[in-house]
Amino acid sequence: MHQHEFDMTSADFDYIKQQLYLHAGIVLGEHKKEMVYSRLSRRIRQLKLANFKQYCDYLETHNKQELSAFVNALTTNLTSFFREHHHFEFLKKMAQTKWQYDKSMNRKIRIWSAGCSTGEEPYSIAMTLADSINLRHWDCKILATDLDSNVLNVAKKAQYERSKLESSQLPLGLKYFDSDTQSTNLTVKPSVRELVHIKRLNLLQSEWPMKGLFDVIFCRNVVIYFDLDTKNQLIRRYAQYLKPNGYLFMGHSETMSREISEFKGLGQTIYQKQG
Known part of the structure:
Protein backbone atom coordinates (compact mmCIF):
# COMPACT_ATOMS: atom_id res chain seq x y z
CA MET A 1 0.00 0.00 0.00
CA HIS A 2 1.26 3.51 -0.72
CA GLN A 3 2.02 6.09 1.96
CA HIS A 4 -0.88 6.59 4.35
CA GLU A 5 -1.61 8.51 7.52
CA PHE A 6 -1.92 5.27 9.56
CA ASP A 7 0.09 2.06 9.19
CA MET A 8 -1.95 -1.04 8.30
CA THR A 9 0.02 -4.29 8.14
CA SER A 10 -1.10 -7.54 6.49
CA ALA A 11 -1.66 -8.94 9.98
CA ASP A 12 -3.98 -6.00 10.81
CA PHE A 13 -5.95 -6.53 7.60
CA ASP A 14 -6.21 -10.29 8.26
CA TYR A 15 -7.53 -9.62 11.78
CA ILE A 16 -10.12 -7.14 10.43
CA LYS A 17 -11.22 -9.67 7.77
CA GLN A 18 -11.54 -12.40 10.39
CA GLN A 19 -13.58 -10.19 12.76
CA LEU A 20 -15.94 -9.01 10.02
CA TYR A 21 -16.53 -12.59 8.87
CA LEU A 22 -17.04 -13.77 12.44
CA HIS A 23 -19.58 -11.10 13.38
CA ALA A 24 -21.27 -10.22 10.10
CA GLY A 25 -20.55 -13.18 7.79
CA ILE A 26 -19.02 -10.81 5.23
CA VAL A 27 -16.02 -11.98 3.21
CA LEU A 28 -13.46 -9.26 2.39
CA GLY A 29 -11.11 -9.79 -0.55
CA GLU A 30 -7.64 -8.21 -0.90
CA HIS A 31 -9.11 -5.66 -3.32
CA LYS A 32 -11.10 -4.19 -0.41
CA LYS A 33 -7.95 -3.09 1.44
CA GLU A 34 -8.24 0.57 0.43
CA MET A 35 -11.94 0.64 1.30
CA VAL A 36 -11.19 -0.82 4.75
CA TYR A 37 -8.39 1.70 5.23
CA SER A 38 -10.53 4.74 4.37
CA ARG A 39 -13.56 3.66 6.41
CA LEU A 40 -11.71 2.63 9.55
CA SER A 41 -9.29 5.60 9.41
CA ARG A 42 -12.19 7.84 10.44
CA ARG A 43 -12.79 5.63 13.45
CA ILE A 44 -9.07 5.60 14.35
CA ARG A 45 -9.06 9.42 14.28
CA GLN A 46 -12.18 9.57 16.47
CA LEU A 47 -10.56 7.24 19.02
CA LYS A 48 -7.23 9.17 18.79
CA LEU A 49 -5.25 6.00 18.07
CA ALA A 50 -1.88 5.90 16.27
CA ASN A 51 -2.30 3.01 13.81
CA PHE A 52 -4.36 -0.04 12.79
CA LYS A 53 -2.50 -2.29 15.23
CA GLN A 54 -3.78 -0.12 18.10
CA TYR A 55 -7.28 -0.23 16.60
CA CYS A 56 -7.19 -4.05 16.34
CA ASP A 57 -6.08 -4.23 19.98
CA TYR A 58 -8.88 -1.83 20.92
CA LEU A 59 -11.44 -3.94 19.04
CA GLU A 60 -10.16 -7.03 20.86
CA THR A 61 -10.41 -5.45 24.34
CA HIS A 62 -13.59 -3.36 23.81
CA ASN A 63 -15.35 -5.86 21.60
CA LYS A 64 -18.90 -5.36 22.91
CA GLN A 65 -18.78 -1.56 22.77
CA GLU A 66 -16.80 -1.21 19.53
CA LEU A 67 -18.32 -4.00 17.46
CA SER A 68 -21.34 -2.00 16.32
CA ALA A 69 -19.17 0.94 15.08
CA PHE A 70 -16.78 -1.53 13.40
CA VAL A 71 -19.53 -3.35 11.47
CA ASN A 72 -21.35 -0.10 10.63
CA ALA A 73 -18.16 1.35 9.14
CA LEU A 74 -17.54 -1.64 6.87
CA THR A 75 -21.01 -2.51 5.59
CA THR A 76 -21.87 -0.94 2.26
CA ASN A 77 -25.09 1.03 2.02
CA LEU A 78 -25.79 1.86 -1.61
CA THR A 79 -29.48 2.07 -2.26
CA SER A 80 -32.16 4.07 -4.05
CA PHE A 81 -35.94 4.12 -4.42
CA PHE A 82 -37.41 1.50 -6.80
CA ARG A 83 -33.98 0.03 -7.53
CA GLU A 84 -34.36 -2.96 -9.89
Missing part, protein backbone atom coordinates in the same frame (compact mmCIF):
# COMPACT_ATOMS: atom_id res chain seq x y z
CA HIS A 85 -37.75 -1.74 -11.00
CA HIS A 86 -38.93 -5.11 -12.36
CA HIS A 87 -39.28 -6.44 -8.79
CA PHE A 88 -41.80 -3.72 -7.98
CA GLU A 89 -43.67 -4.32 -11.25
CA PHE A 90 -43.95 -8.00 -10.30
CA LEU A 91 -45.13 -7.06 -6.79
CA LYS A 92 -47.75 -4.71 -8.23
CA LYS A 93 -49.02 -7.41 -10.59
CA MET A 94 -49.32 -9.92 -7.72
CA ALA A 95 -51.19 -7.42 -5.53
CA GLN A 96 -53.62 -6.43 -8.29
CA THR A 97 -54.34 -9.91 -9.61
CA LYS A 98 -53.46 -13.11 -7.77
CA TRP A 99 -53.61 -11.78 -4.20
CA GLN A 100 -56.90 -9.96 -4.79
CA TYR A 101 -58.67 -13.26 -5.50
CA ASP A 102 -56.75 -15.60 -3.20
CA LYS A 103 -59.12 -16.34 -0.31
CA SER A 104 -56.34 -18.02 1.71
CA MET A 105 -54.56 -14.64 1.93
CA ASN A 106 -57.35 -13.35 4.22
CA ARG A 107 -56.57 -9.88 2.85
CA LYS A 108 -53.27 -9.98 4.71
CA ILE A 109 -49.87 -9.22 3.13
CA ARG A 110 -46.54 -9.77 4.91
CA ILE A 111 -43.26 -8.71 3.26
CA TRP A 112 -39.73 -8.67 4.67
CA SER A 113 -37.02 -6.30 3.44
CA ALA A 114 -33.85 -8.03 4.72
CA GLY A 115 -30.88 -5.67 4.53
CA CYS A 116 -33.11 -2.60 4.22
CA SER A 117 -30.26 -0.07 4.60
CA THR A 118 -31.52 3.54 4.79
CA GLY A 119 -35.14 2.59 4.05
CA GLU A 120 -35.57 3.24 0.34
CA GLU A 121 -36.40 -0.41 -0.36
CA PRO A 122 -39.14 -0.96 2.29
CA TYR A 123 -40.73 2.42 1.52
CA SER A 124 -40.70 1.56 -2.21
CA ILE A 125 -42.51 -1.70 -1.32
CA ALA A 126 -45.06 0.23 0.77
CA MET A 127 -45.62 2.80 -2.01
CA THR A 128 -46.12 0.00 -4.54
CA LEU A 129 -48.79 -1.61 -2.34
CA ALA A 130 -50.46 1.75 -1.67
CA ASP A 131 -50.63 2.32 -5.42
CA SER A 132 -51.92 -1.18 -6.23
CA ILE A 133 -54.62 -1.95 -3.66
CA ASN A 134 -57.00 -0.16 -1.32
CA LEU A 135 -55.03 -0.29 1.93
CA ARG A 136 -58.18 0.27 4.00
CA HIS A 137 -59.35 -3.23 3.03
CA TRP A 138 -56.02 -4.95 3.65
CA ASP A 139 -53.78 -5.71 6.61
CA CYS A 140 -50.28 -4.99 5.22
CA LYS A 141 -47.07 -5.11 7.21
CA ILE A 142 -43.52 -4.73 5.93
CA LEU A 143 -40.67 -5.78 8.21
CA ALA A 144 -37.45 -3.85 7.47
CA THR A 145 -34.24 -5.16 9.07
CA ASP A 146 -30.54 -4.37 8.89
CA LEU A 147 -27.42 -5.05 10.92
CA ASP A 148 -26.25 -1.41 10.79
CA SER A 149 -27.89 0.74 13.47
CA ASN A 150 -26.80 3.98 11.74
CA VAL A 151 -28.74 3.28 8.55
CA LEU A 152 -31.78 2.18 10.55
CA ASN A 153 -31.85 5.61 12.21
CA VAL A 154 -31.98 7.20 8.74
CA ALA A 155 -34.77 4.79 7.73
CA LYS A 156 -36.78 5.70 10.84
CA LYS A 157 -36.59 9.42 9.99
CA ALA A 158 -37.85 8.66 6.45
CA GLN A 159 -36.42 11.94 5.12
CA TYR A 160 -34.66 12.05 1.77
CA GLU A 161 -33.05 14.77 -0.35
CA ARG A 162 -35.49 16.36 -2.76
CA SER A 163 -32.83 16.79 -5.48
CA LYS A 164 -31.93 13.08 -5.38
CA LEU A 165 -35.58 12.05 -5.56
CA GLU A 166 -36.38 14.42 -8.42
CA SER A 167 -33.37 13.33 -10.47
CA SER A 168 -34.31 9.66 -9.94
CA GLN A 169 -37.54 10.00 -12.00
CA LEU A 170 -39.48 7.80 -9.61
CA PRO A 171 -42.22 5.70 -11.26
CA LEU A 172 -44.84 7.07 -8.85
CA GLY A 173 -43.45 10.61 -8.81
CA LEU A 174 -43.43 12.34 -5.43
CA LYS A 175 -47.05 11.65 -4.48
CA TYR A 176 -46.09 9.61 -1.42
CA PHE A 177 -43.79 12.32 -0.02
CA ASP A 178 -44.52 15.45 2.03
CA SER A 179 -42.33 18.51 1.54
CA ASP A 180 -40.68 20.15 4.51
CA THR A 181 -40.65 23.94 4.25
CA GLN A 182 -37.76 24.10 6.73
CA SER A 183 -35.36 22.00 4.62
CA THR A 184 -34.58 20.57 1.20
CA ASN A 185 -35.75 17.14 2.35
CA LEU A 186 -38.95 15.29 1.53
CA THR A 187 -40.52 12.99 4.12
CA VAL A 188 -42.36 9.76 3.33
CA LYS A 189 -46.09 10.22 4.04
CA PRO A 190 -47.41 8.72 7.31
CA SER A 191 -49.85 6.45 5.40
CA VAL A 192 -46.81 4.73 3.84
CA ARG A 193 -44.54 4.89 6.88
CA GLU A 194 -47.05 3.14 9.13
CA LEU A 195 -46.81 -0.02 7.00
CA VAL A 196 -43.06 -0.33 7.69
CA HIS A 197 -41.70 -1.78 10.96
CA ILE A 198 -37.96 -1.19 11.36
CA LYS A 199 -35.83 -3.55 13.50
CA ARG A 200 -32.14 -4.32 13.93
CA LEU A 201 -31.29 -7.92 13.00
CA ASN A 202 -28.13 -9.85 12.26
CA LEU A 203 -29.12 -12.37 9.56
CA LEU A 204 -26.48 -14.78 10.88
CA GLN A 205 -27.82 -14.99 14.43
CA SER A 206 -28.95 -18.49 15.38
CA GLU A 207 -32.59 -17.54 15.99
CA TRP A 208 -34.77 -15.01 14.22
CA PRO A 209 -37.56 -13.48 16.34
CA MET A 210 -40.20 -13.45 13.58
CA LYS A 211 -43.18 -15.73 14.21
CA GLY A 212 -45.30 -15.69 11.05
CA LEU A 213 -44.55 -16.49 7.41
CA PHE A 214 -43.98 -13.97 4.61
CA ASP A 215 -45.52 -13.66 1.15
CA VAL A 216 -42.34 -12.05 -0.22
CA ILE A 217 -38.78 -11.63 1.04
CA PHE A 218 -36.54 -9.00 -0.54
CA CYS A 219 -32.89 -9.92 0.04
CA ARG A 220 -31.08 -7.89 -2.58
CA ASN A 221 -27.36 -7.15 -2.69
CA VAL A 222 -26.90 -8.79 0.70
CA VAL A 223 -25.61 -12.31 -0.04
CA ILE A 224 -22.88 -11.00 -2.40
CA TYR A 225 -20.81 -10.37 0.73
CA PHE A 226 -21.13 -13.95 2.03
CA ASP A 227 -19.20 -17.09 1.13
CA LEU A 228 -21.07 -19.87 -0.68
CA ASP A 229 -21.89 -21.98 2.40
CA THR A 230 -23.22 -18.99 4.37
CA LYS A 231 -25.20 -17.80 1.35
CA ASN A 232 -26.81 -21.22 0.74
CA GLN A 233 -27.60 -21.62 4.44
CA LEU A 234 -29.30 -18.20 4.48
CA ILE A 235 -31.36 -18.88 1.33
CA ARG A 236 -32.57 -22.22 2.75
CA ARG A 237 -33.49 -20.42 5.95
CA TYR A 238 -35.53 -17.88 3.97
CA ALA A 239 -37.51 -20.78 2.49
CA GLN A 240 -38.61 -21.73 6.02
CA TYR A 241 -39.96 -18.19 6.55
CA LEU A 242 -41.91 -18.01 3.29
CA LYS A 243 -45.48 -19.18 2.75
CA PRO A 244 -45.93 -22.01 0.22
CA ASN A 245 -45.33 -20.53 -3.26
CA GLY A 246 -43.95 -17.33 -1.67
CA TYR A 247 -41.33 -15.25 -3.49
CA LEU A 248 -37.69 -14.36 -2.85
CA PHE A 249 -36.22 -11.37 -4.72
CA MET A 250 -32.42 -11.21 -5.03
CA GLY A 251 -30.02 -8.59 -6.39
CA HIS A 252 -29.14 -8.35 -10.09
CA SER A 253 -25.57 -9.60 -9.52
CA GLU A 254 -26.61 -12.51 -7.30
CA THR A 255 -27.35 -16.05 -8.38
CA MET A 256 -28.84 -19.03 -6.60
CA SER A 257 -26.80 -22.21 -6.38
CA ARG A 258 -28.15 -25.26 -8.23
CA GLU A 259 -27.89 -27.27 -5.02
CA ILE A 260 -30.84 -25.33 -3.60
CA SER A 261 -33.99 -27.26 -4.42
CA GLU A 262 -36.31 -25.14 -2.25
CA PHE A 263 -36.80 -22.52 -4.99
CA LYS A 264 -37.48 -22.38 -8.72
CA GLY A 265 -36.29 -19.43 -10.80
CA LEU A 266 -38.91 -17.28 -12.55
CA GLY A 267 -36.31 -15.07 -14.29
CA GLN A 268 -34.94 -11.62 -13.45
CA THR A 269 -33.71 -12.70 -9.99
CA ILE A 270 -37.23 -13.66 -8.84
CA TYR A 271 -37.50 -17.07 -7.16
CA GLN A 272 -40.60 -18.94 -5.99
CA LYS A 273 -40.67 -21.36 -3.09
CA GLN A 274 -41.50 -24.87 -4.23
CA GLY A 275 -44.72 -26.21 -2.71
Whole structure:
Protein backbone atom coordinates (compact mmCIF):
# COMPACT_ATOMS: atom_id res chain seq x y z
CA MET A 1 0.00 0.00 0.00
CA HIS A 2 1.26 3.51 -0.72
CA GLN A 3 2.02 6.09 1.96
CA HIS A 4 -0.88 6.59 4.35
CA GLU A 5 -1.61 8.51 7.52
CA PHE A 6 -1.92 5.27 9.56
CA ASP A 7 0.09 2.06 9.19
CA MET A 8 -1.95 -1.04 8.30
CA THR A 9 0.02 -4.29 8.14
CA SER A 10 -1.10 -7.54 6.49
CA ALA A 11 -1.66 -8.94 9.98
CA ASP A 12 -3.98 -6.00 10.81
CA PHE A 13 -5.95 -6.53 7.60
CA ASP A 14 -6.21 -10.29 8.26
CA TYR A 15 -7.53 -9.62 11.78
CA ILE A 16 -10.12 -7.14 10.43
CA LYS A 17 -11.22 -9.67 7.77
CA GLN A 18 -11.54 -12.40 10.39
CA GLN A 19 -13.58 -10.19 12.76
CA LEU A 20 -15.94 -9.01 10.02
CA TYR A 21 -16.53 -12.59 8.87
CA LEU A 22 -17.04 -13.77 12.44
CA HIS A 23 -19.58 -11.10 13.38
CA ALA A 24 -21.27 -10.22 10.10
CA GLY A 25 -20.55 -13.18 7.79
CA ILE A 26 -19.02 -10.81 5.23
CA VAL A 27 -16.02 -11.98 3.21
CA LEU A 28 -13.46 -9.26 2.39
CA GLY A 29 -11.11 -9.79 -0.55
CA GLU A 30 -7.64 -8.21 -0.90
CA HIS A 31 -9.11 -5.66 -3.32
CA LYS A 32 -11.10 -4.19 -0.41
CA LYS A 33 -7.95 -3.09 1.44
CA GLU A 34 -8.24 0.57 0.43
CA MET A 35 -11.94 0.64 1.30
CA VAL A 36 -11.19 -0.82 4.75
CA TYR A 37 -8.39 1.70 5.23
CA SER A 38 -10.53 4.74 4.37
CA ARG A 39 -13.56 3.66 6.41
CA LEU A 40 -11.71 2.63 9.55
CA SER A 41 -9.29 5.60 9.41
CA ARG A 42 -12.19 7.84 10.44
CA ARG A 43 -12.79 5.63 13.45
CA ILE A 44 -9.07 5.60 14.35
CA ARG A 45 -9.06 9.42 14.28
CA GLN A 46 -12.18 9.57 16.47
CA LEU A 47 -10.56 7.24 19.02
CA LYS A 48 -7.23 9.17 18.79
CA LEU A 49 -5.25 6.00 18.07
CA ALA A 50 -1.88 5.90 16.27
CA ASN A 51 -2.30 3.01 13.81
CA PHE A 52 -4.36 -0.04 12.79
CA LYS A 53 -2.50 -2.29 15.23
CA GLN A 54 -3.78 -0.12 18.10
CA TYR A 55 -7.28 -0.23 16.60
CA CYS A 56 -7.19 -4.05 16.34
CA ASP A 57 -6.08 -4.23 19.98
CA TYR A 58 -8.88 -1.83 20.92
CA LEU A 59 -11.44 -3.94 19.04
CA GLU A 60 -10.16 -7.03 20.86
CA THR A 61 -10.41 -5.45 24.34
CA HIS A 62 -13.59 -3.36 23.81
CA ASN A 63 -15.35 -5.86 21.60
CA LYS A 64 -18.90 -5.36 22.91
CA GLN A 65 -18.78 -1.56 22.77
CA GLU A 66 -16.80 -1.21 19.53
CA LEU A 67 -18.32 -4.00 17.46
CA SER A 68 -21.34 -2.00 16.32
CA ALA A 69 -19.17 0.94 15.08
CA PHE A 70 -16.78 -1.53 13.40
CA VAL A 71 -19.53 -3.35 11.47
CA ASN A 72 -21.35 -0.10 10.63
CA ALA A 73 -18.16 1.35 9.14
CA LEU A 74 -17.54 -1.64 6.87
CA THR A 75 -21.01 -2.51 5.59
CA THR A 76 -21.87 -0.94 2.26
CA ASN A 77 -25.09 1.03 2.02
CA LEU A 78 -25.79 1.86 -1.61
CA THR A 79 -29.48 2.07 -2.26
CA SER A 80 -32.16 4.07 -4.05
CA PHE A 81 -35.94 4.12 -4.42
CA PHE A 82 -37.41 1.50 -6.80
CA ARG A 83 -33.98 0.03 -7.53
CA GLU A 84 -34.36 -2.96 -9.89
CA HIS A 85 -37.75 -1.74 -11.00
CA HIS A 86 -38.93 -5.11 -12.36
CA HIS A 87 -39.28 -6.44 -8.79
CA PHE A 88 -41.80 -3.72 -7.98
CA GLU A 89 -43.67 -4.32 -11.25
CA PHE A 90 -43.95 -8.00 -10.30
CA LEU A 91 -45.13 -7.06 -6.79
CA LYS A 92 -47.75 -4.71 -8.23
CA LYS A 93 -49.02 -7.41 -10.59
CA MET A 94 -49.32 -9.92 -7.72
CA ALA A 95 -51.19 -7.42 -5.53
CA GLN A 96 -53.62 -6.43 -8.29
CA THR A 97 -54.34 -9.91 -9.61
CA LYS A 98 -53.46 -13.11 -7.77
CA TRP A 99 -53.61 -11.78 -4.20
CA GLN A 100 -56.90 -9.96 -4.79
CA TYR A 101 -58.67 -13.26 -5.50
CA ASP A 102 -56.75 -15.60 -3.20
CA LYS A 103 -59.12 -16.34 -0.31
CA SER A 104 -56.34 -18.02 1.71
CA MET A 105 -54.56 -14.64 1.93
CA ASN A 106 -57.35 -13.35 4.22
CA ARG A 107 -56.57 -9.88 2.85
CA LYS A 108 -53.27 -9.98 4.71
CA ILE A 109 -49.87 -9.22 3.13
CA ARG A 110 -46.54 -9.77 4.91
CA ILE A 111 -43.26 -8.71 3.26
CA TRP A 112 -39.73 -8.67 4.67
CA SER A 113 -37.02 -6.30 3.44
CA ALA A 114 -33.85 -8.03 4.72
CA GLY A 115 -30.88 -5.67 4.53
CA CYS A 116 -33.11 -2.60 4.22
CA SER A 117 -30.26 -0.07 4.60
CA THR A 118 -31.52 3.54 4.79
CA GLY A 119 -35.14 2.59 4.05
CA GLU A 120 -35.57 3.24 0.34
CA GLU A 121 -36.40 -0.41 -0.36
CA PRO A 122 -39.14 -0.96 2.29
CA TYR A 123 -40.73 2.42 1.52
CA SER A 124 -40.70 1.56 -2.21
CA ILE A 125 -42.51 -1.70 -1.32
CA ALA A 126 -45.06 0.23 0.77
CA MET A 127 -45.62 2.80 -2.01
CA THR A 128 -46.12 0.00 -4.54
CA LEU A 129 -48.79 -1.61 -2.34
CA ALA A 130 -50.46 1.75 -1.67
CA ASP A 131 -50.63 2.32 -5.42
CA SER A 132 -51.92 -1.18 -6.23
CA ILE A 133 -54.62 -1.95 -3.66
CA ASN A 134 -57.00 -0.16 -1.32
CA LEU A 135 -55.03 -0.29 1.93
CA ARG A 136 -58.18 0.27 4.00
CA HIS A 137 -59.35 -3.23 3.03
CA TRP A 138 -56.02 -4.95 3.65
CA ASP A 139 -53.78 -5.71 6.61
CA CYS A 140 -50.28 -4.99 5.22
CA LYS A 141 -47.07 -5.11 7.21
CA ILE A 142 -43.52 -4.73 5.93
CA LEU A 143 -40.67 -5.78 8.21
CA ALA A 144 -37.45 -3.85 7.47
CA THR A 145 -34.24 -5.16 9.07
CA ASP A 146 -30.54 -4.37 8.89
CA LEU A 147 -27.42 -5.05 10.92
CA ASP A 148 -26.25 -1.41 10.79
CA SER A 149 -27.89 0.74 13.47
CA ASN A 150 -26.80 3.98 11.74
CA VAL A 151 -28.74 3.28 8.55
CA LEU A 152 -31.78 2.18 10.55
CA ASN A 153 -31.85 5.61 12.21
CA VAL A 154 -31.98 7.20 8.74
CA ALA A 155 -34.77 4.79 7.73
CA LYS A 156 -36.78 5.70 10.84
CA LYS A 157 -36.59 9.42 9.99
CA ALA A 158 -37.85 8.66 6.45
CA GLN A 159 -36.42 11.94 5.12
CA TYR A 160 -34.66 12.05 1.77
CA GLU A 161 -33.05 14.77 -0.35
CA ARG A 162 -35.49 16.36 -2.76
CA SER A 163 -32.83 16.79 -5.48
CA LYS A 164 -31.93 13.08 -5.38
CA LEU A 165 -35.58 12.05 -5.56
CA GLU A 166 -36.38 14.42 -8.42
CA SER A 167 -33.37 13.33 -10.47
CA SER A 168 -34.31 9.66 -9.94
CA GLN A 169 -37.54 10.00 -12.00
CA LEU A 170 -39.48 7.80 -9.61
CA PRO A 171 -42.22 5.70 -11.26
CA LEU A 172 -44.84 7.07 -8.85
CA GLY A 173 -43.45 10.61 -8.81
CA LEU A 174 -43.43 12.34 -5.43
CA LYS A 175 -47.05 11.65 -4.48
CA TYR A 176 -46.09 9.61 -1.42
CA PHE A 177 -43.79 12.32 -0.02
CA ASP A 178 -44.52 15.45 2.03
CA SER A 179 -42.33 18.51 1.54
CA ASP A 180 -40.68 20.15 4.51
CA THR A 181 -40.65 23.94 4.25
CA GLN A 182 -37.76 24.10 6.73
CA SER A 183 -35.36 22.00 4.62
CA THR A 184 -34.58 20.57 1.20
CA ASN A 185 -35.75 17.14 2.35
CA LEU A 186 -38.95 15.29 1.53
CA THR A 187 -40.52 12.99 4.12
CA VAL A 188 -42.36 9.76 3.33
CA LYS A 189 -46.09 10.22 4.04
CA PRO A 190 -47.41 8.72 7.31
CA SER A 191 -49.85 6.45 5.40
CA VAL A 192 -46.81 4.73 3.84
CA ARG A 193 -44.54 4.89 6.88
CA GLU A 194 -47.05 3.14 9.13
CA LEU A 195 -46.81 -0.02 7.00
CA VAL A 196 -43.06 -0.33 7.69
CA HIS A 197 -41.70 -1.78 10.96
CA ILE A 198 -37.96 -1.19 11.36
CA LYS A 199 -35.83 -3.55 13.50
CA ARG A 200 -32.14 -4.32 13.93
CA LEU A 201 -31.29 -7.92 13.00
CA ASN A 202 -28.13 -9.85 12.26
CA LEU A 203 -29.12 -12.37 9.56
CA LEU A 204 -26.48 -14.78 10.88
CA GLN A 205 -27.82 -14.99 14.43
CA SER A 206 -28.95 -18.49 15.38
CA GLU A 207 -32.59 -17.54 15.99
CA TRP A 208 -34.77 -15.01 14.22
CA PRO A 209 -37.56 -13.48 16.34
CA MET A 210 -40.20 -13.45 13.58
CA LYS A 211 -43.18 -15.73 14.21
CA GLY A 212 -45.30 -15.69 11.05
CA LEU A 213 -44.55 -16.49 7.41
CA PHE A 214 -43.98 -13.97 4.61
CA ASP A 215 -45.52 -13.66 1.15
CA VAL A 216 -42.34 -12.05 -0.22
CA ILE A 217 -38.78 -11.63 1.04
CA PHE A 218 -36.54 -9.00 -0.54
CA CYS A 219 -32.89 -9.92 0.04
CA ARG A 220 -31.08 -7.89 -2.58
CA ASN A 221 -27.36 -7.15 -2.69
CA VAL A 222 -26.90 -8.79 0.70
CA VAL A 223 -25.61 -12.31 -0.04
CA ILE A 224 -22.88 -11.00 -2.40
CA TYR A 225 -20.81 -10.37 0.73
CA PHE A 226 -21.13 -13.95 2.03
CA ASP A 227 -19.20 -17.09 1.13
CA LEU A 228 -21.07 -19.87 -0.68
CA ASP A 229 -21.89 -21.98 2.40
CA THR A 230 -23.22 -18.99 4.37
CA LYS A 231 -25.20 -17.80 1.35
CA ASN A 232 -26.81 -21.22 0.74
CA GLN A 233 -27.60 -21.62 4.44
CA LEU A 234 -29.30 -18.20 4.48
CA ILE A 235 -31.36 -18.88 1.33
CA ARG A 236 -32.57 -22.22 2.75
CA ARG A 237 -33.49 -20.42 5.95
CA TYR A 238 -35.53 -17.88 3.97
CA ALA A 239 -37.51 -20.78 2.49
CA GLN A 240 -38.61 -21.73 6.02
CA TYR A 241 -39.96 -18.19 6.55
CA LEU A 242 -41.91 -18.01 3.29
CA LYS A 243 -45.48 -19.18 2.75
CA PRO A 244 -45.93 -22.01 0.22
CA ASN A 245 -45.33 -20.53 -3.26
CA GLY A 246 -43.95 -17.33 -1.67
CA TYR A 247 -41.33 -15.25 -3.49
CA LEU A 248 -37.69 -14.36 -2.85
CA PHE A 249 -36.22 -11.37 -4.72
CA MET A 250 -32.42 -11.21 -5.03
CA GLY A 251 -30.02 -8.59 -6.39
CA HIS A 252 -29.14 -8.35 -10.09
CA SER A 253 -25.57 -9.60 -9.52
CA GLU A 254 -26.61 -12.51 -7.30
CA THR A 255 -27.35 -16.05 -8.38
CA MET A 256 -28.84 -19.03 -6.60
CA SER A 257 -26.80 -22.21 -6.38
CA ARG A 258 -28.15 -25.26 -8.23
CA GLU A 259 -27.89 -27.27 -5.02
CA ILE A 260 -30.84 -25.33 -3.60
CA SER A 261 -33.99 -27.26 -4.42
CA GLU A 262 -36.31 -25.14 -2.25
CA PHE A 263 -36.80 -22.52 -4.99
CA LYS A 264 -37.48 -22.38 -8.72
CA GLY A 265 -36.29 -19.43 -10.80
CA LEU A 266 -38.91 -17.28 -12.55
CA GLY A 267 -36.31 -15.07 -14.29
CA GLN A 268 -34.94 -11.62 -13.45
CA THR A 269 -33.71 -12.70 -9.99
CA ILE A 270 -37.23 -13.66 -8.84
CA TYR A 271 -37.50 -17.07 -7.16
CA GLN A 272 -40.60 -18.94 -5.99
CA LYS A 273 -40.67 -21.36 -3.09
CA GLN A 274 -41.50 -24.87 -4.23
CA GLY A 275 -44.72 -26.21 -2.71
